Amino acid sequence: MQLVVVGAHQRTAPISIRERIAFAEAELAQALHNLGQIAVEGFILSTCNRVELYALVAEADGGRSLRQFLAQQRFIDLDELMPHLYTYIDDDAVRHLFRVASGLDSMALGEAQILSQIKTAYTAAQQTELLGTTMHRLIQAALTTGKLVRTETQLAHAQLSVVSVGLSLARQHIELSNRSVVIIGAGRTGELALKHYLEHTSNITVLSRTFERAARLAEHHKVVAKPMSELLATLQASDVVISCTSSPELMLDLEQAQALQAQRQRPWVLLDLAVPRDIDRHIGALADVWLYDVDDMQAICERNRASKAAEVAGAETIVERELVKWQEWWSTQAVLPTIRALRAHAEAIRLAELERALARLNLSEQEQAAVSALTSAIINKLLHQPMRAIKDTAASPQLAHAAQQLFRLDFEAIA
Structure with a gap:
């Protein structure tokens, strides 16, 4: 595997x-x-x-x-x-x-x-x-x-997120106080965007392809929800748009944006956080329009990474520590079939010999149980150290392979 x-x-x-x-x-x-x-x-x-x-x-x-x-x-x-x-x-x-x-x-x-x-x-x-x-x-x-x-x-x-980075970019172009913000998409990213922008304005509208989802989110945060059928009219009144749907289709194409911007005649910040993209990339070339997608936010994020070198080193240490734990578990899984086969082999021998012995002896049920318990205890003690050794050296298959050869273990019998 x-x-x-x-x-x-x-x-x-x-x-x-x-x-x-x-x-x-x-x-x-x-x-x-x-x-x-x-x-x-x-x-x-x-x-x-x-x-x-x-x-x-x-x-x-x-x-x-x-x-x-x-x-x-x-x-x-x-x-x-x-x-x-x-x-x-x-x-x-x-x-x-x-x-x-x-x-x-x-x-x-x-x-x-x-x-x-x-x-x-x-x-x-x-x-x-x-x-x-x-x-x-x-x-x-x-x-x-x-x-x-x-x-x-x-x-x-x-911490930074694509939402918080997008917010920083929007504030470079527009003072957000009392501005109209439109969020397209009511999933996790949409809700995260809503929480961030509520710190700057309450004039927020949420739209979603599933209106009920947008309505629940809007009601919880005391903002407005609208159906997607009102998207273009809502965008016309917007100053900032955050789009984060999972739609394979564009939410805003170039022709629509040109018509809207001709009527708006003011700055417009568009943040496309979706993959595939929700907003036609050519819209960014229009006058007074600033369009950013997730890749445009890379430079800000890289500066943040450089400033956290010590925290990164500490996190990498934790990753390596947990990786060792995984390796210990994974290596044990590799020898489990051998261990199960070895125990099955020993148990088969025990049961066969026990059956033969009890057939020759005239023992009560209590005495038979005692003999059975005795043979089980002997098998467990005999197998304890070999099994422990196989597990402890699981990173190397030599002992497991040796056990398979010595006892001619049948893996199909335990499948």
Whole structure:
């Protein structure tokens, strides 16, 4: 078995590539079903900044099958995709996921939203029955690592997110007090944006393709909700727009923006936090329009990363500590079949010899039970030290292999 991750994120692939390989929520179930054709276990992590496939595969091929799978699923030529992909194997794959969960690999260093995104990926894989013991353990270990980093270091204090960076960019162009802010999308990012902008203005309108979702969010925060049918009219009165849907279609195209801006005749800040993008990139060329997508926020995030070198070092230490724990568990899993087969072999011998002995003896039920308990105790004591030695040296397969040869263990008997 080999643990593999193949993916692309904001530092390896521009948004023009990421939006083509991103998996929408509605596509995940089928994609996971298809992943099950080449993986024993697995899950897909798809966010605005990364797309990653995690898989436990029976045949070690260095990630080749996963790279081909990603290209085929997203209808993109593998030669075009390859320069933007990374592949991690076994311990490196685990270390990578732990760093992702810790916010160390995020564009906004230490951001916490990635934890909920990993949980969402976990739930989706669980619903398609693509999670087994290994991936369940891996994700739980990653979430634990992420939480430890945030409690044991200052990495997450005064943290940045794409929402807070977008807010900073908006304030460079417009004084937000009493300005009209429109949020398109009522998911986690939309709610996070709403909380941030409420600190500067209460003139906020939320729109969503599911109006009920927008209405619940707006009611909770005492702002306005409108249906998507009123989008263009709402945008005409806006000063700042934050779009963060999971729609494969544009929320605002160039022709619509030109018509709106001709009527507005004032500055307009558009923050496109979606992947695939919600707002036509050509709109940024219009007069008095400032359009930013997630990749435009990279420079601010990198400056923040450079200022937190000490916290990063502390977080990396925690990642390595938790990786050791994973390695200990994983190496034990490799010898469990040998241990189970050895115990089954010894138990089969015990039961056969016990049956022969009891057939020759005239013992009461109480005496038979006592003899049976005695033989079990002897087997347990004989096996205790060998099994402990196999577990303790699990990083090396020599003892497990020796036990298999010495006792001619039958693995099919315990399957």
